Amino acid sequence: MSKKLRIGLIGAGNIAQSAHIPAYLAQDDVELVAVCDLKHERAVEVAEKYGMKHVCKDMDELVALADVDAVSVCTWNNAHVTAVLAAAKAGKHILCEKPMSMTVAEAETMKKAVEEAGVTFMMGFVNRFRADSQVIYDLAQEGRFGDIYYAKAGWLRRRGTPLGWFTDLSKSGGGPVIDIGVHVIDLTWHFMGKPKPVAVSAAVHHEIGDYKTKGVSRWEALDTDNLVFETEDSAAGFVRFENGATMAFEVSWAINGEDTGVYSKIFGTKAGASLDPLTIYGEEGGYLADAKPNPGRANSFAAEIRHFLDCIKEGKQPLSSVDDGVQIQKILNGIYQSAKEGREIQI
Numbered sequence: 001m002s003k004k005l006r007i008g009l010i011g012a013g014n015i016a017q018s019a020h021i022p023a024y025l026a027q028d029d030v031e032l033v034a035v036c037d038l039k040h041e042r043a044v045e046v047a048e049k050y051g052m053k054h055v056c057k058d059m060d061e062l063v064a065l066a067d068v069d070a071v072s073v074c075t076w077n078n079a080h081v082t083a084v085l086a087a088a089k090a091g092k093h094i095l096c097e098k099p100m101s102m103t104v105a106e107a108e109t110m111k112k113a114v115e116e117a118g119v120t121f122m123m124g125f126v127n128r129f130r131a132d133s134q135v136i137y138d139l140a141q142e143g144r145f146g147d148i149y150y151a152k153a154g155w156l157r158r159r160g161t162p163l164g165w166f167t168d169l170s171k172s173g174g175g176p177v178i179d180i181g182v183h184v185i186d187l188t189w190h191f192m193g194k195p196k197p198v199a200v201s202a203a204v205h206h207e208i209g210d211y212k213t214k215g216v217s218r219w220e221a222l223d224t225d226n227l228v229f230e231t232e233d234s235a236a237g238f239v240r241f242e243n244g245a246t247m248a249f250e251v252s253w254a255i256n257g258e259d260t261g262v263y264s265k266i267f268g269t270k271a272g273a274s275l276d277p278l279t280i281y282g283e284e285g286g287y288l289a290d291a292k293p294n295p296g297r298a299n300s301f302a303a304e305i306r307h308f309l310d311c312i313k314e315g316k317q318p319l320s321s322v323d324d325g326v327q328i329q330k331i332l333n334g335i336y337q338s339a340k341e342g343r344e345i346q347i
């Protein structure tokens with residue numbers, strides 16, 4: 001392996017350009033060497049802008065390049081599986097954007113492929129790399145909260161449905177559950193010490209769909225023509241874990257209530273915690289006491305990508321592993337299945 005890790009980008013849309021590329025460019029041991037995109041002209045433009053050597057016609061051509069060590073998978077959700085299988089087969093290390101896939105079967109195939117190939121695979125669960133998240137995680141690891149037996153995770157957007165493929169089921173696999181629920185459910189589960197999920201009860205709602213509300217901002221995929229609205233716009237539910245712990249969650253892209261931002265609350269036998277504003281709920285000298293640690297600042301995408309590169313270089317298992325991707329996929333698809341069947345389901 002050359003001194004600099006040579007990176008290829010599979011998918012050159014919004015997240016690749018606004019988050020992955022700047023985060024790689026902030027590292028001094030990386031070279032961006034190759035890019036491909038279904039829209040070839042987009043790949044050409046990105047390659048020219050960042051001086052990348054190779055513009056490939058597709059992901060197969062990209063992963064076949066001898067001078068690519070690792071790839072970022074930044075395509076629509078429906079292509080994560082093909083990209084990961086191709087990269088693993090070619091022996092490339094992989095950072096995969098969230099969600100891991102659209103189904104549990106896909107996620108399990110991806111796990112098998114990366115394990116057989118022996119490559120580093122990391123899920124892009126970027127919220128784990130927020131500075132405030134890292135404080136809660138460190139304290140949980142030290143046992144500050146005791147046993148965490150209950151948690152609440154959520155992200156309600158009043159009018160924040162993304163524009164583009166996100167609302168097209170064939171490309172996304174789902175709405176806010178799979179798009180932003182993945183972030184808050186994963187983050188909270190990570191704080192809880194990753195207990196094994198065993199059952200899910202949930203409901204999803206398709207009530208608002210498309211809207212023309214003025215004065216609101218929305219995440220835009222780079223192509224926003226051909227819009228369809230097939231996905232849910234909100235969901236709520238309850239997850240049970242093998243150790244008896246439980247998690248309640250709620251998510252929306254559109255709902256008639258206040259925006260909550262990302263929230264995650266954990267409740268333990270010794271103390272609890274809430275993200276943003278970061279607060280630890282404990283006792284001090286026999287009195288109730290709220291602590292507000294100062295987490296400092298971190299660019300979460302830069303921290304995520306730094307961790308990916310370090311794991312490759314040191315042969316370490318990433319904090320957000322392939323197993324974590326599979327477990328979270330089981331919860332996400334369990335939510336849809338439970339909603340469809342109108343009952344709690346085992347996962």
Ligand SMILES: NC(=O)c1ccc[n+]([C@@H]2O[C@H](COP(=O)([O-])OP(=O)(O)OC[C@H]3O[C@@H](n4cnc5c(N)ncnc54)[C@H](O)[C@@H]3O)[C@@H](O)[C@H]2O)c1
Nearest residue numbers: 011013014015037038039074075076077079097098221222
């Ligand atoms: N971590 C985060 O906070 C975050 C935020 C936004 C999006 N995302 C994830 O990033 C991914 C991309 O989202 P986006 O907002 O950048 O969308 P986007 O539409 O702007 O970009 C996706 C790009 O992938 C290309 N593409 C699709 N299928 C392809 C294939 N088979 N081969 C090559 N290129 C292909 C598209 O042409 C497009 O240019 C999604 O999985 C999304 O969930 C993550």
